[in-house]
Amino acid sequence: MATIDVPEQVSVLADAEALRKACKGWGTDEKAIISVLGHRNAVQRKQIRLAYEDLYQEDLIKRLESELSGDFEKAVYRWVLDPADRDAVLANVAIKKLSPDHHVIVEISCTRSPEELLAVRRAYQTRYKHSLEEDVAAHTKGDTRKLLVSLVSAFRYDGEEINTRVANSEAKNLHEAVKDKEFNHEEIIRILSTRSKMQLMATFNRYRDDHGTTITKNLEGDSGDEFLKTLRATIRCLNDPKKYFEKVLRNSIRRVGTDEDALTRVIVTRAEKDLKDIKELYYKRNSVSLDQAVAKDTSGDYKALLLTLLGKED
Amino acid sequence: MANPCEVEVLNNALSGIGVDEKSLVSILTKSQNEHKKSMRKGCSKFFLEDERQFERWNDSAIKSLKAEFKLFKDVVVLSLMHPWERDARLLKKALKKGPPHYNVIVEIACTRSSDQLLGARKAYHSLFDRSIEEDLASHVKGSERKLLVALVSAYRYEGPKVKEDAAKSEAKALLNAIKNNNGDHKKAAMEEDEVIWILTTRSKPHLKVVYEQYKKISAKTITENLEVELLLKETVECLCTPQTYFTRVFDTALREDAKEDAKKALTRLVATQEDVDLKGIATKFEDKIKERVKGAYKDVLLGVLADDRK
Numbered sequence: 001m002a003t004i005d006v007p008e009q010v011s012v013l014a015d016a017e018a019l020r021k022a023c024k025g026w027g028t029d030e031k032a033i034i035s036v037l038g039h040r041n042a043v044q045r046k047q048i049r050l051a052y053e054d055l056y057q058e059d060l061i062k063r064l065e066s067e068l069s070g071d072f073e074k075a076v077y078r079w080v081l082d083p084a085d086r087d088a089v090l091a092n093v094a095i096k097k098l099s100p101d102h103h104v105i106v107e108i109s110c111t112r113s114p115e116e117l118l119a120v121r122r123a124y125q126t127r128y129k130h131s132l133e134e135d136v137a138a139h140t141k142g143d144t145r146k147l148l149v150s151l152v153s154a155f156r157y158d159g160e161e162i163n164t165r166v167a168n169s170e171a172k173n174l175h176e177a178v179k180d181k182e183f184n185h186e187e188i189i190r191i192l193s194t195r196s197k198m199q200l201m202a203t204f205n206r207y208r209d210d211h212g213t214t215i216t217k218n219l220e221g222d223s224g225d226e227f228l229k230t231l232r233a234t235i236r237c238l239n240d241p242k243k244y245f246e247k248v249l250r251n252s253i254r255r256v257g258t259d260e261d262a263l264t265r266v267i268v269t270r271a272e273k274d275l276k277d278i279k280e281l282y283y284k285r286n287s288v289s290l291d292q293a294v295a296k297d298t299s300g301d302y303k304a305l306l307l308t309l310l311g312k313e314d
Numbered sequence: 315m316a317n318p319c320e321v322e323v324l325n326n327a328l329s330g331i332g333v334d335e336k337s338l339v340s341i342l343t344k345s346q347n348e349h350k351k352s353m354r355k356g357c358s359k360f361f362l363e364d365e366r367q368f369e370r371w372n373d374s375a376i377k378s379l380k381a382e383f384k385l386f387k388d389v390v391v392l393s394l395m396h397p398w399e400r401d402a403r404l405l406k407k408a409l410k411k412g413p414p415h416y417n418v419i420v421e422i423a424c425t426r427s428s429d430q431l432l433g434a435r436k437a438y439h440s441l442f443d444r445s446i447e448e449d450l451a452s453h454v455k456g457s458e459r460k461l462l463v464a465l466v467s468a469y470r471y472e473g474p475k476v477k478e479d480a481a482k483s484e485a486k487a488l489l490n491a492i493k494n495n496n497g498d499h500k501k502a503a504m505e506e507d508e509v510i511w512i513l514t515t516r517s518k519p520h521l522k523v524v525y526e527q528y529k530k531i532s533a534k535t536i537t538e539n540l541e542v543e544l545l546l547k548e549t550v551e552c553l554c555t556p557q558t559y560f561t562r563v564f565d566t567a568l569r570e571d572a573k574e575d576a577k578k579a580l581t582r583l584v585a586t587q588e589d590v591d592l593k594g595i596a597t598k599f600e601d602k603i604k605e606r607v608k609g610a611y612k613d614v615l616l617g618v619l620a621d622d623r624k
Contacts, residue, residue, distance in 0.1 A: 118432065121469050131471045134515035138480075142507075149511065153467035155435045157445040166452075186460075194448035194463070
C-alpha cells in the first residue's frame with residue numbers, strides 16, 4: 001500500500017502557482033514545495049509540470065534544480081519525475097559510477113513489473129540515446145555483466161500460469177549449481193532472468209521444501225565476490241521485494257552516516273507502491289518505526305520531505 | 315486422346331513454384347476418363363507405370379505438389395495475421411523444428427524494429443503463456459542459446475546517433491574474437507562474450523558503422539570472415555546489410571532446384587516485411603517471378619510487391 005497522503009480535490013493550476021510563489025524572489029519556500037509536491041501522485045505531478053510550463057514558459061524541474069541543493073534537491077528531483085523516467089535516471093547514475101551500483105540495476109529490473117521495466121527502457125533511450133542494455137553491457141564485465149544484461153532485457157510472462165514439473169526440475173538445477181559453489185553457472189542466470197515471477201516463487205518454495213533452507217541462505221559467502229552479492233540481491237528482489245527494501249532501508253540508516261542515496265531511492269520509488277507494508281516489516285524487525293528512525297538520522301528540509309512521503313501529517 | 319499441347323499445359327501447371335490453378339481447372343473440367351488416362355501417360359514426371367498396368371502417382375511428386383499448393387494458403391494466412399502474432403508463431407515453430415531452423419529466429423529478431431519485436435514478445439505471452447526467452451533458454455543448447463536469447467530480448471535504440479570511437483574499438487574487438495587471438499585455444503566467435511554483447515545490444519546504425527570500420531582493418535568483411543559460423547553470419551547480415559540477406563532469400567527461392575524451406579522463406583519475407591528496401595530488391599526479381607512462379611501465389615507475390623500497396 002502507498003504511504004503518501006493525497007487530498008480529495010486537487011487543482012494543478014493552483015499548485016503550479018503555489019510552486020511559482022515558493023521559488024520567486026530571494027530564497028525559496030521549501031515548506032511550500034514539500035506541502036504541494038509531497039501530497040501529489042505521479043499523474044498529478046505530471047499535470048502540475050505541464051501547467052507550470054504553460055503558465056510560466058519554464059521547466060519546473062529545471063527551476064527546482066536551480067533553487068534547491070544537497071540531499072533535498074536530489075530527493076525532490078527524483079520525486080517529481082515520472083516513475084519510468086526516474087528509474088532511467090537512477091539506472092544511469094548507478095551505471096556511470098566508477099564502481100557501478102549493481103544492486104540498483106537489480107532492484108529496478110527485478111522489482112518492477114514487466115510493463116514498467118519496458119517503460120523504463122523506453123525512457124532510458126529517450127533520455128540517453130542508448131539502450132539500457134548496451135550501457136549496462138559497456139560498464140560491466142564477466143558473469144555480472146551476463147546476469148545484469150539478461151535481467152534488464154527480460155520481458156517476463158506476467159500471468160499466473162505455473163508449471164510444477166519445471167519448478168521441481170529447476171529447483172534441483174539451482175540446488176546443484178549452488179552446492180557446487182559453481183555460482184557462475186549459466187543455468188542460474190537462465191532461470192532467474194527468463195522465468196516469470198510466479199514460476200520463480202514456485203521454484204524457490206520447492207527449493208525450500210526440498211532442502212529445508214532458502215536458496216539465499218545457501219548463497220551466503222565471500223562478501224568480496226561482486227557476482228555473488230549481485231546474485232543474492234537478484235534472488236531476494238524476485239522472491240520477496242518488500243523484505244529486500246526493508247533491508248536496504250535498515251542498512252542505509254544503520255551506517256555511520258546515513259546512506260542518503262539509498263534512503264531517498266527506496267522511499268521515493270516505493271511511496272506510491274508498498275511503502276506502508278515495508279514500514280510494517282521495518283517495525284517488526286527493528287522495534288522502532290521507520291518514521292522515527294528517519295527523523296533521528298536526517299535533518300532539515302530533506303527530513304521534512306521524507307517524512308511527508310512516509311505519510312506524516314503536516 | 316490428349317494432345318501433346320494439353321500434356322504440356324498440365325506439366326507446366328504443376329511445375330515451378332506454386333500451381334496454375336486456372337489451367338488446371340480448365341483441363342480437369344473438360345477431361346473424361348480416357349482423356350485423363352492419356353494425360354497421365356504423357357506426364358511421366360508425375361505418373362509412373364506400375365507393374366500391374368496402371369499409371370500411379372509418383373509419391374514424392376505428390377509430396378512436392380502438396381507443398382506447392384500450400385504456398386498460396388500460407389501466404390494468405392500469414393499476410394492476414396497481425397504482425398505480432400505472425401512473428402510469435404514463426405518463432406515458436408522455428409524453435410520446435412530445431413537447429414536447422416534457428417536462422418528464422420535470427421531473421422525475425424534482427425529485421426524487425428524494436429517495437430515490432432516487443433509486440434511479438436507480447437503476442438507470445440498471449441499465445442503460449444510463457445515468454446519467448448524462457449522457451450528459447452530452456453530448449454536451445456550450447457553457445458547458440460546465448461546468442462538467440464539475447465537477440466530476441468533486445469530493445470535497440472533506434473536513433474541515428476553513433477559514437478565513432480566506440481564503433482572503432484568494437485570493430486577491433488570483433489576482429490580479435492574472430493581471429494581467435496587466444497593462442498592455441500580455438501574458440502568460436504559465437505562463444506565470445508564480447509561478440510555477443512556488441513551484436514545483441516548495440517543499435518543498428520551503430521553496428522553498420524562497426525561493419526564499415528571492420529572493413530578498414532581487415533581484408534575481408536565480417537560476414538566473409540564468419541563463413542563457418544552460419545548463425546552468427548546471418549545475424550551480422552540481417553543487422554548490417556539486410557539487403558544482401560533479402561536478395562539471397564529471393565535468389566535461392568526462385569532457383570530451379572529450390573527446396574521447400576527456401577520457398578517458405580520467400581513467403582515469410584513477402585508476408586512480413588514492410589521494408590521499403592524490400593520493394594527495391596523485389597523489382598529486380600520481378601521477371602524471374604513472372605517466369606518461374608504460377609497461379610494465385612504468383613499474383614500475391616507480384617501484387618504485394620507492387621508500388622501502389624496501401
